[in-house]
Amino acid sequence: MADTDQKQRKTLDERNQMSDLERLRHSTAHVMATAISKLWPDAQFAYGPPTEQGFYYDVDMGHRITPDDFEKIEAEMKKVVKENQPFEKMVVSRDEALTLAKKGRLAALSDRDVESTFKIDLLEEIPEDEEISIYKNGDFWDLCAGPHVPRTGNCKAFKVMSVASAFYKGDANNPQLQRVYGTAFKNKTELGEHLEQLEEAKLRDHRKIGKELNLFLIDEAVGQGLVLWKPKGAILRQQLLDFILEHLNRQGYSQVVTPHIGKLDLFRTSGHYPYYAESQFPPLAEREVLKGLAEEGRSCGDLMQQLESGETTGFLLRPMNCPHHIRIYQSDHHSYRDLPVRLAEFGTVYRWEQSGELGGMTRVRGFTQDDAHIFCTEDQLKDEIMGCLELVKIVLETLGMEDYRVRVGLRDPDSTKYVGEPEQWDKAEEALREAASSLGKDFAEEPGEAAFYGPKIDFVVKDAIGREWQLGTVQVDYNLPERFGLEYVGKDNASHRPVMIHRAPFGSLERFVGVLIEHFAGKFPTWLSPEQVRILPISEKFVEAADEVHKVLRDEGVRVKVDDTNEKVGAKIRLAQLERIPYMLIIGAKEQESNQVSVRHRDRGDVGAVGVDEFKNQVVAEIRSRSL
């Protein structure tokens, strides 16, 4: 990670552009550091920047901060705020700063027996020509480029939020520090609003809703990061598959079906093994091989070595679908007239994610991509990319997900790690750029973010807690066609190499549904709802009438149930509301006589009585059009 320093250190320009809120938060971080220093004088501080949600300060000290300490810290902070200390900037020479740091005076309230270790390190990172400043508030002095608010009294509304650990400078080889997170706002009202928003976000969390609505399960007995889709979740998933399938057919894709494992040699050819072995499930060795090794008294290490060297063979749970699709492409002779060949599959892949990274449906070890591989000529590349983006656009628009970010990953001009010819890259990057701009949405070009095998476009959305997740992706690949020696016969009757595009509009079904649950807070549009209509007879006397309506709707393919439990309507409604069922139909004496149903919508409430057929037509139309 050569650019760690750049990531951590903001330039002076960036600092001067700090917004008022960022400035306030950064100052509050100092106030917090002051408080922590008072409570635990051995505290050694590292970085303490503002963030999107607030601020943090990294600290190393003997005491382990727990949530029980937050109140104590806040109380000390309040004292500092009450004293209304001015933030004073003092420009010093490098030597002066170093002298203070050696005395342990930086990020501290007084001289100490120990040096301000991190600050000495930070000092070395400041370029020669840059001004070195120390900010003081009361007795707390800290090496800091600023800027700050005028006085500690300006930090009126704050809260210590959480504590976690972080590696110094984000390097896993460095010591771990305690990162104390806090947030700050102009005033108490805004702080209150923010905290309320966080509470609301928790209610949207897909893990919570997934459990409440019985959508999916991650079971210890099955394994970490392995999602079990329960019946209701499976309906949701199937609806999404049907939806995308319609559009795939329209765009001329061919569906294929391939197994979840393949020979190690296949992935050796593709380059996935052993290069990415540490992020895959361990290979499966053949029984005979294991037996043979055991008889020879050989170790697991020997086995691994043999598998890696290719001396013995085995199978791999596939980390990607492409090799299988490539083999399908290669099983036929292709003329330029056949291209583009578009092979699509809802393909399940397995990756060994680090255990600490797993979470809900958004980061898992087995997932299904709505994958496809397009084999085309250079000239077709642009149109094909456009087609892929069109698909992503349809998906996001149909689901009303407007809040996404488009990231175009380009190659790093200074690096030589990329495969393929520079002219090809230029062409592909230009095609991606053009395609991206056709979306009519801002996109970020990020040099150095391309994969080694080609440039890409990613669609990124945020979850309930504000974390960003990559969903859809379109990637150009020059590598695999080369490695597998893909060919087609051109007009000139000579053999040519096709270009490949990997693309997945949803990305992974698991992650997509996780994000979707949070997007809708469980209130899925009718076409996606596991149960679309629930019929609520007023009493058992009307169950028969309810059953008749049930039949009418079910025959139209509506997912409908009758609540024939021995409860009052109030209770039935409550239950249906909690299950976020879009439509509730109430049937009593009135409705039975007039062949009507009283319609209640989960958001609009009681919308009055309509004829059974009228309701049927309306709800069927709503489902067919996939209305939001």
Place this chain on the structure above:
RNA sequence: GCUCUUGUAGCUCAGGGGUAGAGCACUUCCUUGGUAAGGAAGAGGUCACGGGUUCAAAUCCCGUCAAGAGCUCCA
């Protein structure tokens, strides 16, 4: 993988060195009720797992597994 926190009934959680509690859900009965909870009775738990300390462990200690937050990673 690392640091911290957590793990008690199907769910949400209380309790806490002397072999378990609430609400919801579930079962049965009564009730047949018009837009977010009708009533009664009942059933349900090796207190994540494995060790240790103790006369006694769900409770204290250690380890394992899992979850959450963050860091690192993500072809």
